[in-house]
Amino acid sequence: MHRLPGLDLLRAIAIVWVMLFHSYIVGGLGPDFAWLSRYGWAGVDIFFVLSGFLIGGQVLRPLQRGERLAFGEFYTRRAWRIVPAFAVVLAAYVWFPACREAPGMQPWWQFATFSMNLLIDYGSNQAFSHAWSLCVEEHFYLVFPLLAWWLTRRPSMRKFAGVCVGVMVLGIVLRSAVWLHDAAIDPPRNWFIEDIYYPTWMRLDGLLLGIVLAALRVYRPLLWTRWQTYANAALAGGVVVTGVAFWLFRERAGLLGNAIGWPVLSFGFALLVFAGADRRSPIGRWRVPGAGWLAAVSYSLYLSHKIAFHLVQVTFGAALQGHAALAFATYAAAVLLLGAALHYLVERPCLRLRERRSPQAPAALETMAS
Incomplete structure (x- = not known):
């Protein structure tokens, strides 16, 4: 399988960063290392952004060649990729409440239908709540192929740009309006999470910027190649823009960040993904030891890491208090072991079954999202 080290590195950074953030459920990293998880x-x-870029490429490439988009094949491949490991973890949460990092949990059918992010009562049901982002991804998988097919029936750069600008502006307007409304009435619930942070229509900026990158690569390959000579500048620009976004989000639930912070942050990450897709950039040619493995098992880690945190806490939490280095190593080992078990025992065998059923592989770059 042909992989790009730069995108593997970004995926590895993303999953480690998410898990560090979620360490708050076991007390966090302590004041000296809080900056790592903030x-x-x-x-x-x-x-x-990675999903928009990689899945966008899978969908747009056959359309660019004038071929019919095999909707059934696309949805089936996505199901084989997503559902088996997700079903195992969901079953653990439903059937074994002792695995839950929080007592309350939304009804199982909301997870099974990927509607949890739209219906959650976050104040009461926080267990497995990180599945909200998987719900967003599933909605993207469902809608984007249809939208891409419609847009490419009569290809028009003006129409594509109009849709992209419209989605981004609509997101800014929706988030701003909801924030101002909820802040004014201050309902007795976590309205930031439920009304702004989790709903799919509020979180389209990253997927959109990834699709823009995919469209550039597929429909303007010469321009893509020419711009890739500036990958180092894109990398530097991505770091700067991301820093600006974090400044906007210095108050995470504030109006400024949630109005314009998301498109700025997504643009910064899109620049990093663009740089990572070129083997001549520093992150594109730098094979960091372990990054490829973390990228490969990132989905299983994402699904299971809170279970690992919780089980270590209830089993060894008291003994680990006051031993920061040992605690970090123990939690990290548990997360990696459980994630690896889910990957090698469920996720990978199901992917092999999928390939036996449908052996044709996507284009080289997109295999990382397959």
């Missing part, structure tokens, strides 16, 4: 929620947005 913006860890942004790892999800790296995944969104």
